[in-house]
Amino acid sequence: MINFSKVSLIYPNSQRTIIEDVSFEVNEGEFVLLMGHTGAGKSSVLRLINGLVPHHTGGILSGSISVAGRSTSVLKPGELADVVGIVGQNPANTFVSEIVEDEIAFSLETLGIAPDVMRKRVEEVLDLLALTPLRRRNISELSGGEQQRVAIAAALVTNPKLLLLDEPTSALDPIAAEEVLSILHRLVHDLGLTVVLSEHRLERVIQFVDRIILINGDGSLVLGTAEEVMRSSSIAPPLVELARALNMPTIPLSVREFRKLAPKIELAQKTAVVASDSSGEVLLSIRNLSAAYQDSQRTYALSKVDLDIRAGEVVALMGRNGAGKTTLLKCAVGLAPIIEGRVQVSGNDPAQLKGPELIRNVGYVPQEPTDLLYGQSIVEECNQADRDNNVDEGSTLSIYKSLMQIPNLSSHPRDVSEGQRLGLALSIILSAQPPLIVLDEPTRGLDYQAKKTLVQILKRIAGKEGRAVLISTHDVELVAEVADRVLFLADGELIAEGSTAQVLNASPAFAPQVAKALPHTNWITVNEAERHLDAQK
Amino acid sequence: MKTAHAQSSGFHPLFWWVWAVLSSVVVLIMDKSQISLAAIAGTLTLAARFKGSSYWRTSFKWILRLALIAFTFRMLIGFLIGVPMPGTVIFTLPQIQLPDFLVGIRLGGQVTEQRLQATFNEATLLAALILIFALANSLSNPHSLLKVLPRRFYGIGLASVIATSVAPQAARSITRVRIAKRLRGQSGAGLKSWRRVAMPVLEDSLERSIDLAASLESRGYGYFPETTRYRAPIWQLRDSLGLSGPAYLLASFLLLSSISSLLFAALFFFLMLTPAVAK
Numbered sequence: 032m033i034n035f036s037k038v039s040l041i042y043p044n045s046q047r048t049i050i051e052d053v054s055f056e057v058n059e060g061e062f063v064l065l066m067g068h069t070g071a072g073k074s075s076v077l078r079l080i081n082g083l084v085p086h087h088t089g090g091i092l093s094g095s096i097s098v099a100g101r102s103t104s105v106l107k108p109g110e111l112a113d114v115v116g117i118v119g120q121n122p123a124n125t126f127v128s129e130i131v132e133d134e135i136a137f138s139l140e141t142l143g144i145a146p147d148v149m150r151k152r153v154e155e156v157l158d159l160l161a162l163t164p165l166r167r168r169n170i171s172e173l174s175g176g177e178q179q180r181v182a183i184a185a186a187l188v189t190n191p192k193l194l195l196l197d198e199p200t201s202a203l204d205p206i207a208a209e210e211v212l213s214i215l216h217r218l219v220h221d222l223g224l225t226v227v228l229s230e231h232r233l234e235r236v237i238q239f240v241d242r243i244i245l246i247n248g249d250g251s252l253v254l255g256t257a258e259e260v261m262r263s264s265s266i267a268p269p270l271v272e273l274a275r276a277l278n279m280p281t282i283p284l285s286v287r288e289f290r291k292l293a294p295k296i297e298l299a300q301k302t303a304v305v306a307s308d309s310s311g312e313v314l315l316s317i318r319n320l321s322a323a324y325q326d327s328q329r330t331y332a333l334s335k336v337d338l339d340i341r342a343g344e345v346v347a348l349m350g351r352n353g354a355g356k357t358t359l360l361k362c363a364v365g366l367a368p369i370i371e372g373r374v375q376v377s378g379n380d381p382a383q384l385k386g387p388e389l390i391r392n393v394g395y396v397p398q399e400p401t402d403l404l405y406g407q408s409i410v411e412e413c414n415q416a417d418r419d420n421n422v423d424e425g426s427t428l429s430i431y432k433s434l435m436q437i438p439n440l441s442s443h444p445r446d447v448s449e450g451q452r453l454g455l456a457l458s459i460i461l462s463a464q465p466p467l468i469v470l471d472e473p474t475r476g477l478d479y480q481a482k483k484t485l486v487q488i489l490k491r492i493a494g495k496e497g498r499a500v501l502i503s504t505h506d507v508e509l510v511a512e513v514a515d516r517v518l519f520l521a522d523g524e525l526i527a528e529g530s531t532a533q534v535l536n537a538s539p540a541f542a543p544q545v546a547k548a549l550p551h552t553n554w555i556t557v558n559e560a561e562r563h564l565d566a567q568k
Numbered sequence: 569m570k571t572a573h574a575q576s577s578g579f580h581p582l583f584w585w586v587w588a589v590l591s592s593v594v595v596l597i598m599d600k601s602q603i604s605l606a607a608i609a610g611t612l613t614l615a616a617r618f619k620g621s622s623y624w625r626t627s628f629k630w631i632l633r634l635a636l637i638a639f640t641f642r643m644l645i646g647f648l649i650g651v652p653m654p655g656t657v658i659f660t661l662p663q664i665q666l667p668d669f670l671v672g673i674r675l676g677g678q679v680t681e682q683r684l685q686a687t688f689n690e691a692t693l694l695a696a697l698i699l700i701f702a703l704a705n706s707l708s709n710p711h712s713l714l715k716v717l718p719r720r721f722y723g724i725g726l727a728s729v730i731a732t733s734v735a736p737q738a739a740r741s742i743t744r745v746r747i748a749k750r751l752r753g754q755s756g757a758g759l760k761s762w763r764r765v766a767m768p769v770l771e772d773s774l775e776r777s778i779d780l781a782a783s784l785e786s787r788g789y790g791y792f793p794e795t796t797r798y799r800a801p802i803w804q805l806r807d808s809l810g811l812s813g814p815a816y817l818l819a820s821f822l823l824l825s826s827i828s829s830l831l832f833a834a835l836f837f838f839l840m841l842t843p844a845v846a847k
Contacts, residue, residue: 137798141790153798403752
């Protein structure tokens with residue numbers, strides 16, 4: 032289906048070759064995962080397949096690529112539209128129509144499919160992706176997961192032979208991600224569709240894929256079955272790390288396989304779940320809060336929420352897409368309209384805090400860290416933050432340096448990796464020394480390494496520095512690693528609250544892999560499992 | 569269940585553009601401040617009537633500010649620079665002597681009632697035209713033009729979409745940057761900070777446009793000679809009804825030109841509002 036023969040790609044003005052002299056083949060009906068560190072070139076390889084690179088983006092390409100027997104060096108992406116469907120990283124930017132149904136039909140209209148055939152295809156694909164109830168809804172009002180499904184539907188409706196997806200589950204909650212992936216799995220099995228997708232959260236996809244292409248970042252890549260690659264890869268999901276820790280001969284790819292293969296772990300008793308300590312000073316107090324969506328006249332996003340966040344703890348806010356997590360975080364910085372109730376940060380109403388007063392009480396890192404950045408270079412951003420917060424010159428930069436390996440100071444914030452951008456936004460916020468830090472979905476687009484760094488940073492902020500951290504996230508593995516306490520929102524209401532192990536283990540969909548693999552232990556992270564196993568020896 | 573059509577402002581994708589052209593032609597050929605003021609009042613009323621949550625709706629309030637700036641600027645220029653105009657002097661500004669080859673042009677000097685009248689006329693006309701097109705721009709989904717323009721020409725479709733999305737996207741980016749400034753604890757909003765706003769706004773627009781172009785390209789837009797329609801936007805009765813007001817005005821102006829301009833302005837205000845009734 033896809034044939035790369037001696038392909039090299041380099042972007043102009045760049046020192047690094049993305050791939051060099053690479054040859055591989057993907058067969059019809061295969062489900063292939065593209066993985067690699069952030070910035071390794073996953074998106075580039077994906078877009079090479081349908082010719083968007085280099086036809087649309089520029090870049091110097093040598094070698095030949097053919098898709099379904101057609102050469103991409105001769106044909107432009109548009110001429111491959113009938114055999115290749117692609118779903119970009121940010122579907123919201125790529126929608127053409129207002130209404131779900133029209134957006135799906137648009138792909139068929141450009142191909143000139145007859146209207147009666149079109150009707151049938153649209154109906155089929157609406158059913159396939161469970162979009163029928165949403166067909167006449169306005170796309171801009173849909174949740175991230177629903178938008179992702181619309182984008183997949185619009186790519187699938189043309190009956191392509193090959194579907195390319197760039198991080199399709201990064202914005203989705205665990206349940207929605209599972210839905211999307213099982214739909215893809217079904218399409219591969221039932222219709223013989225070939226799927227290539229890139230993804231950071233391996234724990235979600237690895238059980239579904241046949242083969243993995245690992246992009247090393249030095250121009251080479253490794254292609255093998257999922258098990259082969261997982262045996263030695265430096266990037267691995269918790270389940271694989273757990274299997275490695277247990278010295279298992281075969282590497283399991285799903286929880287089910289793990290349970291079949293794993294050695295028996297005898298425990299005298301379950302590890303006790305430690306209740307979170309509630310001694311710190313209350314930094315965020317929310318009482319009887321009801322709030323509306325910022326940009327919609329829909330009903331309440333939050334209703335009658337009560338919570339306290341104390342100094343020194345990391346609290347994770349979880350729940351499905353559209354449960355009101357972002358609205359709650361926005362209320363904490365006074366950005367969302369409050370209908371009823373009261374929000375106080377260190378005793379002040381955040382909506383009343385002006386200018387530097389706000390950031391001295393609470394720092395907010397939005398979903399897209401870029402939303403906080405608007406300078407032309409890293410150093411400009413840092414200097415601006417020093418001036419805004421009235422701190423010594425260079426303070427922000429030294430915070431940034433203490434957090435992580437920082438990129439070239441003159442690079443544009445848009446050009447650095449997701450992890451570095453998040454670090455920059457966080458440093459800007461931290462330079463004002465707010466006692467409370469709020470992060471909205473910080474791990475989107477982060478690889479495992481960047482996530483580890485983030486976990487260390489957050490633990491330090493809460494532990495040594497004694498601040499309170501509130502994060503909203505879909506990433507259960509992150510929550511398992513970093514959170515002391517979990518709050519669970521559903522449909523705007525707070526439905527569960529407790530220590531991380533308690534809350535996560537109580538919900539099958541939100542349980543981390545270690546908890547699913549070893550349900551009798553109450554362990555939630557690989558570290559914890561290793562610690563206990565070592566202690567037993 | 570709402571119909572798909574009713575979800576947008578309820579009209580054909582080209583409706584507001586036709587409405588804008590008709591209204592602006594009337595404003596232009598009448599060239600009277602009463603008419604322009606009526607047009608401004610009309611657009612403001614319609615903007616209030618068709619409020620919505622989509623991101624492109626928010627551009628109107630920004631262009632409203634722009635129109636206000638344009639108006640003020642035009643008035644100032646009118647006071648300061650121009651060809652001397654005889655008439656009743658209201659007040660006199662200090663005049664700067666210009667070299668001989670710029671004969672007939674003055675800087676400062678007497679401001680006459682006639683001059684004030686003429687400047688006010690032009691400034692309101694300018695503001696009215698800006699607002700009429702800003703309203704059309706903010707009430708139609710910028711992407712909907714793709715549906716009605718000829719499909720064979722990839723470039724035309726893409727260019728028109730990018731052109732009509734500039735204002736709405738800029739409005740969205742301005743909101744984003746303002747929130748960022750608040751979250752970073754900045755309070756000033758001087759000229760210097762406006763320069764800092766412009767860059768990210770341009771970058772945002774560029775990024776969105778590139779994403780959209782990539783999406784159109786990989787979906788084969790403009791590559792296949794025969795295109796078909798799933799549900800073509802139909803010019804409906806309500807579209808014609810909505811346009812009947814400004815169209816009637818244009819016709820009546822061409823037929824009878826001796827109507828008093830105050831009466832015409834009142835008429836204009838109400839007839840501009842026909843879209844509100846037709847919906």
